[in-house]
Amino acid sequence: MHAELSGAMRAIEIANSHQWSNLGLDADSELVIKAFKNVSLVPWKLRNRWLNCVQLISRLNFLATHVFRKGNECADSLASLGFNASPCTIWMNIPDSIRPLYVKNKLGLPNFRFKNF
Numbered sequence: 001m002h003a004e005l006s007g008a009m010r011a012i013e014i015a016n017s018h019q020w021s022n023l024g025l026d027a028d029s030e031l032v033i034k035a036f037k038n039v040s041l042v043p044w045k046l047r048n049r050w051l052n053c054v055q056l057i058s059r060l061n062f063l064a065t066h067v068f069r070k071g072n073e074c075a076d077s078l079a080s081l082g083f084n085a086s087p088c089t090i091w092m093n094i095p096d097s098i099r100p101l102y103v104k105n106k107l108g109l110p111n112f113r114f115k116n117f
Helices: 002-017 030-035 044-057 073-083 096-106
Strands: 022-027 061-066
Touching: 002 022, 002 030, 002 044, 030 061, 073 096
Parallel strands: 022 061
Antiparallel strands: none
């Protein structure tokens, strides 16, 4: 929960620092999404920062949605890419390695998972 909330807060802070007016947050943690409506779900150590972020998003066109981890292949691949990147890496453009997944996601194309039995 701590890592998921920290990631969401960092995204909000980055959007604010760049003065972006639109922000969409897809999270695979239902608790993060629920925390936007119920601050009591946020651990006490993170609460002040969280409340500051909630204030920041009140000035944005903001949408937070829950997406199952494998339901958003683009976000899952970006998370893996970020895990292996140096600290504080910010991409201002879509990395080439995930561009096809991004286009597929933006077009609303489904992500099928096949399993052999």
